[in-house]
Amino acid sequence: MPDWITVPVDPRLLRGALDVERTAHGIVPHRLPAWVRKQFPDPYLCRAEAQASGVRLVFRTRATAVDLDVLPTKTVFKGVPPSPEGLYDLCVDGRPAGATSVSGGNVLTVDLVTQSEHLHPGPPVTVRFAGLAPEEKDIAIWLPPTEAVELIALRTDAPVEAVPDRGRRVWLHHGSSISQGTTAGSPTTTWPALA
Structure with missing residues:
Protein backbone atom coordinates (compact mmCIF):
# COMPACT_ATOMS: atom_id res chain seq x y z
CA MET A 1 0.00 0.00 0.00
CA PRO A 2 1.51 3.37 -0.96
CA ASP A 3 2.13 6.20 1.48
CA TRP A 4 -0.61 8.59 0.39
CA ILE A 5 -0.27 12.36 0.14
CA THR A 6 -3.60 14.18 0.26
CA VAL A 7 -3.58 17.09 -2.16
CA PRO A 8 -6.23 19.81 -1.92
CA VAL A 9 -8.45 19.80 -5.00
CA ASP A 10 -7.59 23.30 -6.10
CA PRO A 11 -9.09 25.25 -9.02
CA ARG A 12 -5.51 25.73 -10.33
CA LEU A 13 -5.54 22.02 -11.18
CA LEU A 14 -8.70 22.35 -13.30
CA ARG A 15 -8.96 22.95 -17.03
CA GLY A 16 -12.15 23.39 -19.05
CA ALA A 17 -14.28 24.93 -16.29
CA LEU A 18 -15.32 28.59 -16.31
CA ASP A 19 -16.36 28.62 -12.68
CA VAL A 20 -15.87 26.59 -9.52
CA GLU A 21 -18.47 26.20 -6.78
CA ARG A 22 -17.06 25.51 -3.34
CA THR A 23 -19.03 22.98 -1.31
CA ALA A 24 -18.76 21.62 2.23
CA HIS A 25 -16.67 18.70 0.92
CA GLY A 26 -14.83 19.99 -2.16
CA ILE A 27 -15.49 21.80 -5.43
CA VAL A 28 -17.90 21.44 -8.34
CA PRO A 29 -16.64 22.63 -11.73
CA HIS A 30 -19.13 24.57 -13.85
CA ARG A 31 -19.05 25.38 -17.55
CA LEU A 32 -21.03 28.61 -17.05
CA PRO A 33 -20.21 31.39 -14.58
CA ALA A 34 -22.43 31.87 -11.52
CA TRP A 35 -23.93 35.12 -12.82
CA VAL A 36 -25.21 33.33 -15.94
CA ARG A 37 -26.61 30.45 -13.90
CA LYS A 38 -28.51 32.95 -11.73
CA GLN A 39 -29.79 34.85 -14.77
CA PHE A 40 -31.16 31.69 -16.44
CA PRO A 41 -32.26 29.33 -13.63
CA ASP A 42 -33.71 26.74 -16.01
CA PRO A 43 -33.28 23.24 -14.47
CA TYR A 44 -32.27 21.67 -17.81
CA LEU A 45 -29.64 24.34 -18.48
CA CYS A 46 -28.31 23.98 -14.93
CA ARG A 47 -28.03 20.19 -15.28
CA ALA A 48 -26.30 20.42 -18.67
CA GLU A 49 -23.76 23.10 -17.72
CA ALA A 50 -22.83 21.22 -14.54
CA GLN A 51 -21.99 18.09 -16.55
CA ALA A 52 -18.24 18.03 -16.87
CA SER A 53 -17.78 17.78 -20.65
CA GLY A 54 -14.27 19.01 -21.44
CA VAL A 55 -13.34 19.41 -17.76
CA LEU A 68 -9.63 10.90 -6.76
CA ASP A 69 -12.61 10.96 -4.40
CA VAL A 70 -15.69 12.22 -6.21
CA LEU A 71 -19.42 12.55 -5.70
CA PRO A 72 -20.94 12.14 -9.16
CA THR A 73 -24.55 13.01 -9.87
CA LYS A 74 -26.01 10.86 -12.62
CA THR A 75 -29.25 11.94 -14.29
CA VAL A 76 -31.78 9.23 -15.14
CA PHE A 77 -35.13 9.71 -16.82
CA LYS A 78 -38.21 7.98 -15.43
CA GLY A 79 -39.26 5.12 -17.71
CA VAL A 80 -36.02 5.18 -19.73
CA PRO A 81 -33.20 2.64 -19.25
CA PRO A 82 -30.27 4.26 -17.41
CA SER A 83 -27.14 5.22 -19.29
CA PRO A 84 -23.87 3.46 -18.46
CA GLU A 85 -21.79 4.83 -15.60
CA GLY A 86 -19.71 7.85 -16.58
CA LEU A 87 -16.12 7.20 -17.65
CA TYR A 88 -13.02 8.90 -16.27
CA ASP A 89 -10.18 8.99 -18.81
CA LEU A 90 -6.52 9.15 -17.82
CA CYS A 91 -3.98 10.81 -20.10
CA VAL A 92 -0.26 10.78 -19.34
CA ASP A 93 1.83 13.37 -21.16
CA GLY A 94 -1.09 13.98 -23.52
CA ARG A 95 -1.60 10.32 -24.47
CA PRO A 96 -4.47 8.03 -23.41
CA ALA A 97 -3.31 5.78 -20.56
CA GLY A 98 -6.47 4.33 -19.04
CA ALA A 99 -10.15 4.68 -18.31
CA THR A 100 -12.42 3.63 -15.49
CA SER A 101 -15.92 4.11 -14.18
CA VAL A 102 -17.29 4.03 -10.66
CA SER A 103 -20.62 2.99 -9.21
CA GLY A 104 -22.19 5.15 -6.55
CA GLY A 105 -22.88 8.78 -5.98
CA ASN A 106 -26.13 10.69 -6.35
CA VAL A 107 -28.91 9.84 -8.78
CA LEU A 108 -31.19 12.59 -10.07
CA THR A 109 -34.44 11.13 -11.43
CA VAL A 110 -36.27 13.37 -13.90
CA ASP A 111 -39.87 12.76 -14.95
CA LEU A 112 -40.08 14.05 -18.52
CA VAL A 113 -43.89 14.23 -18.36
CA THR A 114 -44.22 16.31 -15.19
CA GLN A 115 -40.71 17.87 -15.32
CA SER A 116 -40.35 16.94 -11.65
CA GLU A 117 -36.96 15.97 -10.24
CA HIS A 118 -36.00 13.84 -7.26
CA LEU A 119 -32.44 13.59 -5.93
CA HIS A 120 -31.47 10.23 -4.40
CA PRO A 121 -28.33 10.97 -2.33
CA GLY A 122 -25.50 8.48 -2.58
CA PRO A 123 -22.00 8.03 -1.19
CA GLU A 135 9.11 9.35 -13.68
CA GLU A 136 7.84 12.92 -13.83
CA LYS A 137 4.76 13.23 -16.03
CA ASP A 138 1.78 15.43 -16.71
CA ILE A 139 -1.46 13.71 -15.76
CA ALA A 140 -4.94 14.68 -16.92
CA ILE A 141 -8.02 13.01 -15.48
CA TRP A 142 -10.94 13.82 -17.79
CA ALA A 158 4.24 11.46 -4.74
CA PRO A 159 3.98 15.26 -4.56
CA VAL A 160 1.81 17.11 -7.08
CA GLU A 161 2.26 20.51 -8.70
CA ALA A 162 0.04 22.51 -11.01
CA VAL A 163 0.96 22.39 -14.69
CA PRO A 164 1.65 25.94 -15.88
CA ASP A 165 -0.77 27.40 -18.39
CA ARG A 166 0.93 27.15 -21.75
CA GLY A 167 -0.76 30.30 -23.04
CA ARG A 168 -2.47 28.32 -25.76
CA ARG A 169 -5.64 29.72 -27.29
CA VAL A 170 -8.79 28.04 -26.06
CA TRP A 171 -12.04 27.67 -27.95
CA LEU A 172 -15.04 28.47 -25.77
CA HIS A 173 -18.24 26.89 -27.03
CA HIS A 174 -21.64 26.73 -25.34
CA GLY A 175 -23.20 24.55 -28.07
CA SER A 176 -25.61 21.67 -27.99
CA SER A 177 -25.92 18.13 -26.67
CA ILE A 178 -23.96 17.01 -29.74
CA SER A 179 -21.02 19.31 -29.08
CA GLN A 180 -21.23 18.52 -25.36
CA GLY A 181 -20.68 14.86 -26.20
CA THR A 182 -23.59 13.30 -24.35
CA THR A 183 -23.33 10.21 -26.56
CA ALA A 184 -19.54 10.11 -26.89
CA GLY A 185 -17.78 6.91 -25.91
CA SER A 186 -15.50 8.60 -23.39
CA PRO A 187 -14.52 12.05 -22.07
CA THR A 188 -11.54 12.37 -24.42
CA THR A 189 -13.69 11.67 -27.49
CA THR A 190 -16.12 14.55 -26.87
CA TRP A 191 -16.07 17.57 -29.12
CA PRO A 192 -14.68 19.86 -26.36
CA ALA A 193 -11.75 17.46 -25.88
CA LEU A 194 -10.98 17.11 -29.58
CA ALA A 195 -11.45 20.74 -30.69
Whole structure:
Protein backbone atom coordinates (compact mmCIF):
# COMPACT_ATOMS: atom_id res chain seq x y z
CA MET A 1 0.00 0.00 0.00
CA PRO A 2 1.51 3.37 -0.96
CA ASP A 3 2.13 6.20 1.48
CA TRP A 4 -0.61 8.59 0.39
CA ILE A 5 -0.27 12.36 0.14
CA THR A 6 -3.60 14.18 0.26
CA VAL A 7 -3.58 17.09 -2.16
CA PRO A 8 -6.23 19.81 -1.92
CA VAL A 9 -8.45 19.80 -5.00
CA ASP A 10 -7.59 23.30 -6.10
CA PRO A 11 -9.09 25.25 -9.02
CA ARG A 12 -5.51 25.73 -10.33
CA LEU A 13 -5.54 22.02 -11.18
CA LEU A 14 -8.70 22.35 -13.30
CA ARG A 15 -8.96 22.95 -17.03
CA GLY A 16 -12.15 23.39 -19.05
CA ALA A 17 -14.28 24.93 -16.29
CA LEU A 18 -15.32 28.59 -16.31
CA ASP A 19 -16.36 28.62 -12.68
CA VAL A 20 -15.87 26.59 -9.52
CA GLU A 21 -18.47 26.20 -6.78
CA ARG A 22 -17.06 25.51 -3.34
CA THR A 23 -19.03 22.98 -1.31
CA ALA A 24 -18.76 21.62 2.23
CA HIS A 25 -16.67 18.70 0.92
CA GLY A 26 -14.83 19.99 -2.16
CA ILE A 27 -15.49 21.80 -5.43
CA VAL A 28 -17.90 21.44 -8.34
CA PRO A 29 -16.64 22.63 -11.73
CA HIS A 30 -19.13 24.57 -13.85
CA ARG A 31 -19.05 25.38 -17.55
CA LEU A 32 -21.03 28.61 -17.05
CA PRO A 33 -20.21 31.39 -14.58
CA ALA A 34 -22.43 31.87 -11.52
CA TRP A 35 -23.93 35.12 -12.82
CA VAL A 36 -25.21 33.33 -15.94
CA ARG A 37 -26.61 30.45 -13.90
CA LYS A 38 -28.51 32.95 -11.73
CA GLN A 39 -29.79 34.85 -14.77
CA PHE A 40 -31.16 31.69 -16.44
CA PRO A 41 -32.26 29.33 -13.63
CA ASP A 42 -33.71 26.74 -16.01
CA PRO A 43 -33.28 23.24 -14.47
CA TYR A 44 -32.27 21.67 -17.81
CA LEU A 45 -29.64 24.34 -18.48
CA CYS A 46 -28.31 23.98 -14.93
CA ARG A 47 -28.03 20.19 -15.28
CA ALA A 48 -26.30 20.42 -18.67
CA GLU A 49 -23.76 23.10 -17.72
CA ALA A 50 -22.83 21.22 -14.54
CA GLN A 51 -21.99 18.09 -16.55
CA ALA A 52 -18.24 18.03 -16.87
CA SER A 53 -17.78 17.78 -20.65
CA GLY A 54 -14.27 19.01 -21.44
CA VAL A 55 -13.34 19.41 -17.76
CA ARG A 56 -10.23 17.72 -16.44
CA LEU A 57 -7.89 17.73 -13.47
CA VAL A 58 -4.31 18.39 -14.65
CA PHE A 59 -1.13 18.09 -12.59
CA ARG A 60 2.55 17.11 -12.73
CA THR A 61 3.83 14.29 -10.53
CA ARG A 62 6.03 11.21 -10.21
CA ALA A 63 3.14 9.29 -8.63
CA THR A 64 2.60 5.65 -9.51
CA ALA A 65 -0.92 5.69 -8.05
CA VAL A 66 -3.64 8.35 -8.06
CA ASP A 67 -6.94 8.29 -6.16
CA LEU A 68 -9.63 10.90 -6.76
CA ASP A 69 -12.61 10.96 -4.40
CA VAL A 70 -15.69 12.22 -6.21
CA LEU A 71 -19.42 12.55 -5.70
CA PRO A 72 -20.94 12.14 -9.16
CA THR A 73 -24.55 13.01 -9.87
CA LYS A 74 -26.01 10.86 -12.62
CA THR A 75 -29.25 11.94 -14.29
CA VAL A 76 -31.78 9.23 -15.14
CA PHE A 77 -35.13 9.71 -16.82
CA LYS A 78 -38.21 7.98 -15.43
CA GLY A 79 -39.26 5.12 -17.71
CA VAL A 80 -36.02 5.18 -19.73
CA PRO A 81 -33.20 2.64 -19.25
CA PRO A 82 -30.27 4.26 -17.41
CA SER A 83 -27.14 5.22 -19.29
CA PRO A 84 -23.87 3.46 -18.46
CA GLU A 85 -21.79 4.83 -15.60
CA GLY A 86 -19.71 7.85 -16.58
CA LEU A 87 -16.12 7.20 -17.65
CA TYR A 88 -13.02 8.90 -16.27
CA ASP A 89 -10.18 8.99 -18.81
CA LEU A 90 -6.52 9.15 -17.82
CA CYS A 91 -3.98 10.81 -20.10
CA VAL A 92 -0.26 10.78 -19.34
CA ASP A 93 1.83 13.37 -21.16
CA GLY A 94 -1.09 13.98 -23.52
CA ARG A 95 -1.60 10.32 -24.47
CA PRO A 96 -4.47 8.03 -23.41
CA ALA A 97 -3.31 5.78 -20.56
CA GLY A 98 -6.47 4.33 -19.04
CA ALA A 99 -10.15 4.68 -18.31
CA THR A 100 -12.42 3.63 -15.49
CA SER A 101 -15.92 4.11 -14.18
CA VAL A 102 -17.29 4.03 -10.66
CA SER A 103 -20.62 2.99 -9.21
CA GLY A 104 -22.19 5.15 -6.55
CA GLY A 105 -22.88 8.78 -5.98
CA ASN A 106 -26.13 10.69 -6.35
CA VAL A 107 -28.91 9.84 -8.78
CA LEU A 108 -31.19 12.59 -10.07
CA THR A 109 -34.44 11.13 -11.43
CA VAL A 110 -36.27 13.37 -13.90
CA ASP A 111 -39.87 12.76 -14.95
CA LEU A 112 -40.08 14.05 -18.52
CA VAL A 113 -43.89 14.23 -18.36
CA THR A 114 -44.22 16.31 -15.19
CA GLN A 115 -40.71 17.87 -15.32
CA SER A 116 -40.35 16.94 -11.65
CA GLU A 117 -36.96 15.97 -10.24
CA HIS A 118 -36.00 13.84 -7.26
CA LEU A 119 -32.44 13.59 -5.93
CA HIS A 120 -31.47 10.23 -4.40
CA PRO A 121 -28.33 10.97 -2.33
CA GLY A 122 -25.50 8.48 -2.58
CA PRO A 123 -22.00 8.03 -1.19
CA PRO A 124 -18.78 9.47 -2.58
CA VAL A 125 -16.66 7.02 -4.58
CA THR A 126 -12.97 6.73 -5.47
CA VAL A 127 -11.58 6.83 -8.99
CA ARG A 128 -8.26 4.96 -8.97
CA PHE A 129 -5.42 4.78 -11.48
CA ALA A 130 -2.39 2.69 -10.50
CA GLY A 131 0.67 1.12 -12.11
CA LEU A 132 1.95 4.43 -13.49
CA ALA A 133 5.63 4.89 -14.31
CA PRO A 134 7.60 6.60 -11.49
CA GLU A 135 9.11 9.35 -13.68
CA GLU A 136 7.84 12.92 -13.83
CA LYS A 137 4.76 13.23 -16.03
CA ASP A 138 1.78 15.43 -16.71
CA ILE A 139 -1.46 13.71 -15.76
CA ALA A 140 -4.94 14.68 -16.92
CA ILE A 141 -8.02 13.01 -15.48
CA TRP A 142 -10.94 13.82 -17.79
CA LEU A 143 -14.29 13.89 -16.01
CA PRO A 144 -17.44 12.24 -17.42
CA PRO A 145 -19.31 14.42 -19.92
CA THR A 146 -22.68 13.06 -18.77
CA GLU A 147 -22.46 13.62 -15.00
CA ALA A 148 -21.99 16.52 -12.63
CA VAL A 149 -18.99 15.75 -10.43
CA GLU A 150 -18.06 17.12 -7.03
CA LEU A 151 -14.29 16.75 -6.56
CA ILE A 152 -13.61 15.90 -2.91
CA ALA A 153 -10.01 14.75 -2.48
CA LEU A 154 -6.95 13.88 -4.52
CA ARG A 155 -4.43 11.39 -3.13
CA THR A 156 -1.14 10.39 -4.71
CA ASP A 157 1.99 8.54 -3.67
CA ALA A 158 4.24 11.46 -4.74
CA PRO A 159 3.98 15.26 -4.56
CA VAL A 160 1.81 17.11 -7.08
CA GLU A 161 2.26 20.51 -8.70
CA ALA A 162 0.04 22.51 -11.01
CA VAL A 163 0.96 22.39 -14.69
CA PRO A 164 1.65 25.94 -15.88
CA ASP A 165 -0.77 27.40 -18.39
CA ARG A 166 0.93 27.15 -21.75
CA GLY A 167 -0.76 30.30 -23.04
CA ARG A 168 -2.47 28.32 -25.76
CA ARG A 169 -5.64 29.72 -27.29
CA VAL A 170 -8.79 28.04 -26.06
CA TRP A 171 -12.04 27.67 -27.95
CA LEU A 172 -15.04 28.47 -25.77
CA HIS A 173 -18.24 26.89 -27.03
CA HIS A 174 -21.64 26.73 -25.34
CA GLY A 175 -23.20 24.55 -28.07
CA SER A 176 -25.61 21.67 -27.99
CA SER A 177 -25.92 18.13 -26.67
CA ILE A 178 -23.96 17.01 -29.74
CA SER A 179 -21.02 19.31 -29.08
CA GLN A 180 -21.23 18.52 -25.36
CA GLY A 181 -20.68 14.86 -26.20
CA THR A 182 -23.59 13.30 -24.35
CA THR A 183 -23.33 10.21 -26.56
CA ALA A 184 -19.54 10.11 -26.89
CA GLY A 185 -17.78 6.91 -25.91
CA SER A 186 -15.50 8.60 -23.39
CA PRO A 187 -14.52 12.05 -22.07
CA THR A 188 -11.54 12.37 -24.42
CA THR A 189 -13.69 11.67 -27.49
CA THR A 190 -16.12 14.55 -26.87
CA TRP A 191 -16.07 17.57 -29.12
CA PRO A 192 -14.68 19.86 -26.36
CA ALA A 193 -11.75 17.46 -25.88
CA LEU A 194 -10.98 17.11 -29.58
CA ALA A 195 -11.45 20.74 -30.69
